[in-house]
Amino acid sequence: MAKPKLKEHIINREWCKGCGICVHFCPKKVLELDDTDKVVAARPQDCICCKLCELRCPDLAIEVIVERQ
């Protein structure tokens, strides 16, 4: 199976409360909180599409969209 390729992170800035769980647990340090304490994908090129950020988000505010193979 080919490695999944990232299309984009869809981040719902209205729902994100800046708890930092996704930032803390991302294995590739892709995510950061910006100066308004909302998550942004600062280094999307490093994302391995493990979706752990999406699964652990308490606010259902982040979705990892993978390219269709």
Added chain:
Amino acid sequence: MAIKDYLRERFFPHMWCPGCGHGIVLNNMLRSIEQLGLSKNEIVMVSGIGCSSRISGYVDFHTLHTIHGRALAFATGVKLGLPELNVIVPMGDGDALAIGGNHFIHAARRNIDITAIVMNNRIYGMTGGQFSPLSGIGTMATTAPFRNIDHDFDVAELSKAAGATFVARTTTFHAKQITDIIKQAILHEGFSVVEILTQCPTYFGRKNREGSASNMMELYKKNTTPIGSQAKQENPELIERGILHEVEAPEYCNEYDKIIKAAMKGK
């Protein structure tokens, strides 16, 4: 169906504090339901009162938001009336085992086909951080400023002893396991108890100096182990995760049906 389609999006962002584990339970419970391919109309969610119980307001199933500690009593009525529906009852540790302890053991004893999810943050979140029957000795709470001296229940052992036929435990750190276990709990025919350790950074975390929500989840990783692991033998303090108990036993609604048939004989 995408998990968002199971939400009542008009109530978002939700009321839980930043980093509250209850949202992670919601997130992954919806994934279980999506993976089982259940439609909204096949599910009834019944909850009581507490931060955890607010979960029923956010899902677009049949929902009942009832009274503190009594969700299982309402759920028993719903299930007996409409046994073809999947009944899910999320509860806080206070809701399930303090005020609701009696309903809890009797629902387990009857082995009625309900999925009970105990969202265990070891404290009363909604009312300001009082200790609960799951806080445990030595913990701090607003009502235990010099440390708690009450023993805690082991939810899994209690459920098993009371007659639950499916008992499992996991944590918000182990998000994929939440999905996997809730799926199996829903499929199990009988009373299923899923205990999920979920962080309350606002009260339990702050009172017990456990740090941020992420740090509390790091503790779930550190302090738990898969059931039957070598690590548990080396360190008995570790809390076991996984399916702890699963047996087949006559289910309450089925037995009740038999009684109706017997009573109706010749009529």
